[in-house]
Amino acid sequence: QQQVKQSPQSLIVQKGGISIINCAYENTAFDYFPWYQQFPGKGPALLIAIRPDVSEKKEGRFTISFNKSAKQFSLHIMDSQPGDSATYFCAASKGGSRLTFGEGTQLTVNP
Amino acid sequence: NAGVTQTPKFRVLKTGQSMTLLCAQDMNHEYMYWYRQDPGMGLRLIHYSVGEGTTAKGEVPDGYNVSRLKKQNFLLGLESAAPSQTSVYFCASKRDGNSPLHFGNGTRLTVT
Numbered sequence: 001q002q003q004v005k006q007s008p009q010s011l012i013v014q015k016g017g018i019s020i021i022n023c024a025y026e027n028t029a030f031d032y033f034p035w036y037q038q039f040p041g042k043g044p045a046l047l048i049a050i051r052p053d054v055s056e057k058k059e060g061r062f063t064i065s066f067n068k069s070a071k072q073f074s075l076h077i078m079d080s081q082p083g084d085s086a087t088y089f090c091a092a093s094k095g096g097s098r099l100t101f102g103e104g105t106q107l108t109v110n111p
Numbered sequence: 112n113a114g115v116t117q118t119p120k121f122r123v124l125k126t127g128q129s130m131t132l133l134c135a136q137d138m139n140h141e142y143m144y145w146y147r148q149d150p151g152m153g154l155r156l157i158h159y160s161v162g163e164g165t166t167a168k169g170e171v172p173d174g175y176n177v178s179r180l181k182k183q184n185f186l187l188g189l190e191s192a193a194p195s196q197t198s199v200y201f202c203a204s205k206r207d208g209n210s211p212l213h214f215g216n217g218t219r220l221t222v223t
Contacts, residue, residue: 004153006153009151032209034211036212041216041217042216042217043115043201043203043214043215043216043217044154044201044212044214045214046211046212049209049211089153089154093209096207096208096209098144098156098159098169099156099212100156100170101146101153101154101155102153103151103152103153104151104153104154
C-alpha cells in the first residue's frame with residue numbers, strides 16, 4: 001500500500017523554466033512533509049520541508065505548496081538549472097516516526 | 112566528519128548466500144534506518160532502530176535481519192539471498208523526531 005503517491009515519474013524542463021512535482025497522501029495523521037534530492041551515485045539529501053500549519057514555504061528557488069483539504073503537496077523549482085537535474089522524492093511522517101517516501105521523479109533540465 | 116558510511120559499495124551474491132551490510136555514523140544519532148531503492152518504487156523501509164539495542168520492522172522486512180549492538184553501527188543481514196533482493200540499499204540516521212535524515216551513499220547488491 002503506497003501511502004504517498006508522486007507524479008510525474010519523469011520530467012524534462014528547459015533551463016529557466018518551472019519544474020513542478022506533485023504528491024498526494026492518504027494518512028491525515030501525517031504532520032511532516034519533506035522533499036529529498038538525490039544525485040546519481042549518492043544518497044538522498046533533505047531539500048526543504050513543511051508542516052501542515054502553513055500553506056507554503058520558500059527557500060531560494062524551491063517552494064513547497066501544501067493543500068491540507070486536498071491532501072496534496074507539491075514542489076516548485078523556479079528558474080530551473082541543469083544542476084537541478086536529479087531525482088526528487090516527497091515523503092511524509094507522523095509524530096517524528098518513520099518516513100514514507102513517494103515513488104520519485106527524475107528531473108532533467110536541458111541547457 | 113564522515114557522516115553515514117556504508118560498506119561495501121558493491122556486492123554480487125549467488126542465490127542462497129548470506130552477507131552483512133554495515134552502516135556506521137559518527138554524528139551520535141539515536142535513530143537509524145535501512146531502506147531499499149528500486150526503480151519506480153521509491154525508498155521502502157526495511158528495518159529501523161530508535162536507539163542502541165532496539166530494532167523494529169518496516170514496510171518490507173521479510174528476508175532481512177538487523178542488529179544495533181553499538182549506537183554508531185546498524186547492521187543489515189541477508190541470511191539466504193534471493194534475486195528479489197537485488198537492489199540499492201541505503202542506510203540513514205537522524206538525531207531525533209523530525210530532524211533531517213542523513214543518508215549514506217548506498218550499497219548496490221546483485222543476487223544472481
